[in-house]
Amino acid sequence: MHDPRRVAILISGRGSNMRALVERADGYDVTLIVSNKPGALGLQWARERGLATWALESKGLGKEDYDRQLSATLEEHGIGTIALAGFMRILSPWFVERWRGRILNIHPSLLPKYRGLDTHARAIEARDQVSGCSVHVVTEELDAGEVLGQAEVPIEPEDTPGSLEQRVLVAEHALYPKVLSEFVRR
Ligand code: GRF
Secondary structure (H helix, E strand, O other): OOOOOEEEEEEOOOOHHHHHHHHOOOOOEEEEEEEOOOOOHHHHHHHHOOOOEEEOOOOOOOHHHHHHHHHHHHHHOOOOEEEEOOOOOOOOHHHHHHOOOOEEEEEOOOOOOOOOOOHHHHHHHOOOOEEEEEEEEOOOOOOOOOEEEEEEEEOOOOOOHHHHHHHHHHHHHHHHHHHHHHHHHO
16 A cells, blocks of 8 residues: 555646645655646646656547556556646546545536536636635546535626636635645545
């Protein structure tokens, strides 16, 4: 059994949640940064910080083939917990089974509301008064695993999806490190 405090963060893009998880790490060690997009902005930041990185383009590779390579890399680094942070790829059932209960994700809505994409536009469209973010356990079903923590963010009348996203992101950056740190201790 691997040490749950050895964390890999999986990203596809800018990696602002990754940065928050690294900068606010408490009780866990960010051992590896992974990306399925070798050009991801967040990777550059991670390399500058001297963090170990592994990037493999997912386009063109079969889903399970990719996931087997990813899993082997995580094994090599002795990873115990996987934190998805803007990882824009659905993991195969094989991978989810292999790492069952050890994969977390952050999602920009108050789950179970608004699984999937365009959460901020959907919350505004529905005239919700409040939105927010959730950290949950990853299962085979998209954005549907056990919710471990949430933070609420009020929706203002003048909000656009972009302005709401910015405020929810600030809440994400506080929530994710806190929930991860509780998770690795349990
Ligand atoms: C965040 O909104 C997160 O909730 C979602 O993808 C976005 C990633 O942003 N899963 P960043 O790459 O962490 O800046």
